[in-house]
């Protein structure tokens with residue numbers, strides 16, 4: 001069809017009808033697989049002329065239904081656009097490259113792209129930019145928006161444009177509603193030696209003291225796991241912290257070590273050096289999926305001032321349903337996993353609604369890194385207020401007058417990790 005690879009077999013329509021959330025399912029009319037930007041242009045022009053909706057898709061690892069097409073629409077999968085190179089300290093990549101491939105290549109040369117998500121082995125770099133992905137190291141390195149130097153975008157009206165740093169910003173986190181990202185240029189950073197401690201604490205309140213003591217060493221990760229998450233990851237049923245440091249200056253590891261020894265004595269903590277700690281942490285989400293037939297994984301942002309109250313709130317929810325929390329402390333993202341079996345679906349979705357109410361009332365955000373997709377549409381206006389959603393919708397109308405590109409989705413403009421550190425420091429001081 002139109003000289004671009006196209007599939008509409010039952011199998012293809014089934015596979016491209018959902019993303020990793022598995023809660024939303026709409027079969028497209030067909031799926032295009034362009035091999036280069038010129039083919040993307042052909043597809044977009046074809047759909048624009050006929051007013052047919054088109055949903056961009058990378059790896060389909062999204063957890064909000066963002067890549068789920070609209071009824072009677074097509075999907076454009078970028079997965080066959082897989083060329084990239086590393087030159088002059090920059091990554092030049094087509095959007096369908098699996099992020100982990102880039103990471104492995106640049107690691108060999110002593111560099112890293114630090115804002116990649118835990119899903120780096122099955123998500124694409126274009127999808128990461130379109131959702132403004134964040135990750136374990138966002139506390140030090142921010143989200144992918146901080147690394148985008150340039151984007152090449154096919155606009156919904158069928159024009160091709162290159163956008164430099166500032167102008168690229170509107171496409172980062174835009175979840176495929178404003179344009180199809182075909183290429184990106186990204187900055188990288190030098191990969192440093194890293195060292196981590198896994199610290200088991202008596203309650204979530206201890207986490208503040210640990211962070212306060214160790215924050216001068218500029219942690220590159222500071223993950224928090226509640227008692228049940230720690231049990232699944234490490235077999236120990238206590239709250240835990242995984243604190244990672246990088247060798248920014250000589251002696252840092254020795255200095256951190258001394259502080260940790262002092263804390264252990266003073267606070268009755270348990271500290272372990274776990275070799276594969278990050279693998280265990282990354283496997284946590286998939287491991288929880290196996291515990292019950294269904295799982296909802298939210299990526300809410302809790303202001304640090306409501307952190308302790310949030311864990312009390314979750315303990316109460318556990319009377320109703322299984323709830324496990326782990327996440328990125330310094331940036332406030334707490335992955336809240338609701339796990340349930342058949343017959344518990346209504347309770348699970350009621351609990352999710354209660355969690356979102358808590359988040360919005362405490363001044364947090366309903367998404368820190370996954371985006372909004374279909375999943376959070378109902379809650380966006382509650383969080384942002386009418387004016388902000390009107391702004392997004394007017395931008396969409398201007399750039400996509402026929403509303404063909406991923407229609408029906410409204411990305412949160414604040415998507416990606418919210419920097420809660422300034423607020424956090426206010427609480428501590």
Ligand SMILES: Cc1cc2nc3c(=O)[nH]c(=O)nc-3n(C[C@H](O)[C@H](O)[C@H](O)COP(=O)(O)OP(=O)(O)OC[C@H]3O[C@@H](n4cnc5c(N)ncnc54)[C@H](O)[C@@H]3O)c2cc1C
Pocket residue numbers: 019020055056057058059060061062063065066067078095116117118119122123124125126127128129130131132133134135136175176177179180181182285286369370371373406
């Ligand atoms: C086990 C697991 C762990 C995860 N961990 C993290 C994590 O640590 N951090 C995090 O941020 N996310 C995480 N995610 C969520 C997900 O992997 C990210 O949102 C990822 O960036 C999506 O990339 P993708 O290529 O799979 O995009 P898709 O799921 O295919 O698409 C996501 C959205 O982006 C749009 N899109 C995709 N490609 C393009 C393009 N080229 N141009 C325009 N729009 C496009 C789609 O229309 C859709 O709206 C995790 C998911 C899983 C299943």
